[in-house]
Amino acid sequence: MARIDLDLAHSYKPNPQRDEDYALLPLRMSFRDGGAYALLGPSGCGKTTLLNIISGLLRPSQGRVSFDGREVTALSPQARNIAQVFQFPVIYDTMTVAQNLAFPLKNRGVPPQRIEARVGQIAEMLELSADLDRRAAGLSADAKQKISLGRGLVREDVSAVLFDEPLTVIDPHLKWQLRRKLKQIHHELKLTLIYVTHDQVEALTFAEEIVVMTRGRAVQIGSADQLFERPAHTFVGHFIGSPGMNFLPARIEAGHVHVAGHRLLLPPARAGLADAGEVTLGVRPEYVRPTAAQAPGAVPVRVLRAQDIGTSWLLTARAGEGEGAPLLKARVSAEQAPPQEQGLAWWSVLGPHTCFYKNEELIA
Numbered sequence: 001m002a003r004i005d006l007d008l009a010h011s012y013k014p015n016p017q018r019d020e021d022y023a024l025l026p027l028r029m030s031f032r033d034g035g036a037y038a039l040l041g042p043s044g045c046g047k048t049t050l051l052n053i054i055s056g057l058l059r060p061s062q063g064r065v066s067f068d069g070r071e072v073t074a075l076s077p078q079a080r081n082i083a084q085v086f087q088f089p090v091i092y093d094t095m096t097v098a099q100n101l102a103f104p105l106k107n108r109g110v111p112p113q114r115i116e117a118r119v120g121q122i123a124e125m126l127e128l129s130a131d132l133d134r135r136a137a138g139l140s141a142d143a144k145q146k147i148s149l150g151r152g153l154v155r156e157d158v159s160a161v162l163f164d165e166p167l168t169v170i171d172p173h174l175k176w177q178l179r180r181k182l183k184q185i186h187h188e189l190k191l192t193l194i195y196v197t198h199d200q201v202e203a204l205t206f207a208e209e210i211v212v213m214t215r216g217r218a219v220q221i222g223s224a225d226q227l228f229e230r231p232a233h234t235f236v237g238h239f240i241g242s243p244g245m246n247f248l249p250a251r252i253e254a255g256h257v258h259v260a261g262h263r264l265l266l267p268p269a270r271a272g273l274a275d276a277g278e279v280t281l282g283v284r285p286e287y288v289r290p291t292a293a294q295a296p297g298a299v300p301v302r303v304l305r306a307q308d309i310g311t312s313w314l315l316t317a318r319a320g321e322g323e324g325a326p327l328l329k330a331r332v333s334a335e336q337a338p339p340q341e342q343g344l345a346w347w348s349v350l351g352p353h354t355c356f357y358k359n360e361e362l363i364a
C-alpha cells in the first residue's frame with residue numbers, strides 16, 4: 001500500500017491556453033495509505049483522466065505523481081504495482097473462477113498454499129465460494145464482474161486498487177449489496193482503494209473521502225458529512241443531496257441579510273459577515289423549516305406543491321414576489337408539518353446550517 005501524492009495538470013491538447021483546454025486544471029491532492037476514496041462528478045469532468053494518471057496508463061502533461069514520496073510519473077501501471085477494475089469484466093472465460101482469482105498471484109510467484117488461502121478468502125467475501133470450480137464462461141455478467149472485482153482485490157502487495165465505474169453492468173439489487181460489501185472488504189483488507197463514479201449514492205456508501213469534480217477541477221475533498229453540511233463550492237451543494245441545496249441570491253449589509261425581498265437579522269454567530277455585500281445563500285431542503293409568520297430567520301414563500309416522497313414530504317415554493325422569484329425546496333416529515341398544497345407560508349432559511357458563497361466558493 002502507498003500514500004499517493006499528486007501535483008499536476010493535464011491537457012489532451014498540445015498548447016493549452018484557456019481553462020477549457022484542460023481535462024484537469026492544476027491540482028494538488030493526497031490519498032492516504034489504506035484510505036477508501038471516490039472520485040465523483042458528472043460525465044466529462046475528468047475522473048477517468050485522473051484515475052488513468054494515478055495508474056500510469058496516462059502521463060500528465062504537467063507535474064508529478066509520487067507513491068510514498070518516490071516519483072513514479074514515468075512508470076507503467078505494472079511498475080507502480082497498481083491493480084485495476086474496469087466497467088466491464090476482464091477475465092479468462094476458459095479458466096475456472098478459482099484460476100481467474102489466482103492468476104494475479106501466480107504471476108507474482110506467490111506460493112501455492114498462500115494462493116489457495118487468499119483465493120478462498122476473497123471468494124468468501126464476494127460470495128463466490130460455491131462457484132470456485134466452475135468455468136467463468138458459463139456465469140452471468142454479474143458473477144463475471146464479481147470475479148473482476150476479486151482479481152483486483154486478491155493481491156496484498158499492491159500500491160492501490162483503482163475502480164472505474166465497476167458496478168455499471170451489475171443488476172441494481174446486487175449493486176446495492178456489492179457497494180456495502182466493498183466497504184466491508186476495505187475494512188478487512190485495508191487496501192488503498194480509489195473508485196470512480198458519477199453516482200453519489202455509490203460514492204457516499206463506499207468512500208471515507210470523496211473528491212467532487214466538475215469541469216476539470218476537484219472542488220472539494222471530504223467525508224459524506226462534510227460534503228452535505230459544508231459544501232465548499234456551490235457545485236457540491238447542488239450535486240450532493242436529493243434534491244440538492246437551495247441557493248438564493250442575497251445581500252448582507254449592516255448586520256442584515258436581504259433575501260427573497262425580506263430583511264433578516266444576521267445571527268451573532270455570523271457577525272464576521274456583517275458587510276459581505278452580494279452573496280449566495282445556500283440551505284439544504286432538510287434544514288428549511290415551515291415556521292410561524294415573522295419568525296427569526298424566516299421568509300414568506302408561496303407554496304406551489306407538496307410531493308410525498310416516501311419517508312418525507314418535499315415541498316416546493318417560490319421565495320419572493322413574482323414568477324421570476326427563486327424556487328425553494330423543503331424536506332419535512334409529515335409530523336413536522338402537515339403538507340400544505342398551496343398558499344402563503346413562512347419558511348426559515350437562516351440557521352446554523354446555512355452556508356454563504358461568493359463567486360461559487362464557501363465564505364462562511
Ligand SMILES: Nc1ncnc2c1ncn2[C@@H]1O[C@H](COP(=O)(O)OP(=O)(O)OP(=O)(O)O)[C@@H](O)[C@H]1O
Nearest residue numbers: 012022023041042043044045046047048049050198
Ligand atoms: N483521449 C482523449 N483525447 C482527447 N480528449 C479526451 C480524451 N479522453 C478524455 N478527453 C476529454 O477530457 C475531458 C475529461 O474526460 P474524462 O473521460 O476524464 O471524464 P470523466 O469524468 O471520466 O467522464 P465519463 O464519466 O463520461 O467517463 C472530457 O472533456 C473528454 O472529452
